[in-house]
Amino acid sequence: MTDRKTELAGNLARVEERISSACAAAGRARDEVTLIVVTKTYPASDVRLLAELGVRHVAENRDQDAAPKAAECADLPLTWHFVGQLQTNKVRSVVSYADVVHSIDRDRLVTALSAAAVRAGRELDCLIQVALDAESGERGARGGVAPDGVAALADGLAAAEGLRPAGLMTVAPLAGPFAGRPRAAFDRLLEISTGMRAAHPAANMVSAGMSADLDDAVAAGATHVRVGSAVLGVRPRLG
Numbered sequence: 722m723t724d725r726k727t728e729l730a731g732n733l734a735r736v737e738e739r740i741s742s743a744c745a746a747a748g749r750a751r752d753e754v755t756l757i758v759v760t761k762t763y764p765a766s767d768v769r770l771l772a773e774l775g776v777r778h779v780a781e782n783r784d785q786d787a788a789p790k791a792a793e794c795a796d797l798p799l800t801w802h803f804v805g806q807l808q809t810n811k812v813r814s815v816v817s818y819a820d821v822v823h824s825i826d827r828d829r830l831v832t833a834l835s836a837a838a839v840r841a842g843r844e845l846d847c848l849i850q851v852a853l854d855a856e857s858g859e860r861g862a863r864g865g866v867a868p869d870g871v872a873a874l875a876d877g878l879a880a881a882e883g884l885r886p887a888g889l890m891t892v893a894p895l896a897g898p899f900a901g902r903p904r905a906a907f908d909r910l911l912e913i914s915t916g917m918r919a920a921h922p923a924a925n926m927v928s929a930g931m932s933a934d935l936d937d938a939v940a941a942g943a944t945h946v947r948v949g950s951a952v953l954g955v956r957p958r959l960g
């Protein structure tokens with residue numbers, strides 16, 4: 722193996738051990754949690770190595786980086802997740818490679834994504850991003866809708882052609898009542914998820930937890946963890 726592949730294999734093994742331990746501690750089966758490796762800022766060559774090491778889910782947060790990377794990796798058996806704030810002028814591009822969008826936070830985005838999905842003849846799984854630090858009726862500083870906006874967005878997704886309401890996503894807040902309390906934040910997300918599933922039973926994905934707090938997310942009941950730096954290394958710049 723190349724040095725980089727050996728490094729990635731070691732990092733993946735450590736992340737896998739954390740996920741397995743957190744599942745065991747919570748009395749959950751390991752296969753209830755899917756690892757998504759966030760490859761933002763890292764090259765397509767790393768995505769290829771990860772696929773060789775058995776990774777099947779990757780995520781990106783900027784379309785201008787993701788689109789060429791996904792094109793270079795089109796031969797790989799990967800599911801692509803889009804996890805960044807999404808501008809409506811980027812939806813046509815994102816729809817061409819993404820299978821799952823984690824960052825639905827406004828009606829205008831639902832409308833634009835639906836039109837792009839129909840035009841491309843695709844069906845997209847859509848997660849509503851919840852901003853647990855946003856006030857009622859507002860959006861979060863890093864995207865996301867306040868908890869009281871989730872139900873209406875879910876209904877909008879269910880009615881939109883080419884889109885499926887698939888669940889919820891959050892990032893543990895840096896401010897507000899949940900700052901420094903990722904476990905409490907993820908517990909709250911699971912409550913909101915239970916409420917959403919009453920109306921949309923198939924929307925059972927819960928995307929929560931990153932390198933620093935994936936253990937808390939698994940304990941709270943997350944179905945998908947999004948892990949970047951713990952697998953690929955600390956990013957040279959914010960991304």
Ligand SMILES: *Cc1c(COP(=O)(O)O)cnc(C)c1O
Nearest residue numbers: 759782804931932947948949950
């Ligand atoms: C970058 C990013 C991650 C991964 O973060 P790490 O701390 O590197 O694991 C997860 N989710 C989103 C939305 C991100 O932008």
